[in-house]
Amino acid sequence: MSATVPEGQLIPEIGVIETVESDNVLRWDGSNLYVEQDVFHNGQLVHRRYKRRVTKNVAQAIAQMLAQH
Numbered sequence: 001m002s003a004t005v006p007e008g009q010l011i012p013e014i015g016v017i018e019t020v021e022s023d024n025v026l027r028w029d030g031s032n033l034y035v036e037q038d039v040f041h042n043g044q045l046v047h048r049r050y051k052r053r054v055t056k057n058v059a060q061a062i063a064q065m066l067a068q069h
Contacts, residue, residue, distance in 0.1 A: 016041040033059050
């Protein structure tokens, strides 16, 4: 189980504090809507440009907003 700490997410099972950085740009690869994130464990980069998929509810809300314009 993870816990929120001011610096990020504490993951006690592996003994790290996980932080992420993102440009918060939505991207579409033809089948998935996602944002790219750099993931750090204790300040060390472990995943570069990790694709985190947007939830179905968020994708539906965005589609609804786009349909109105």
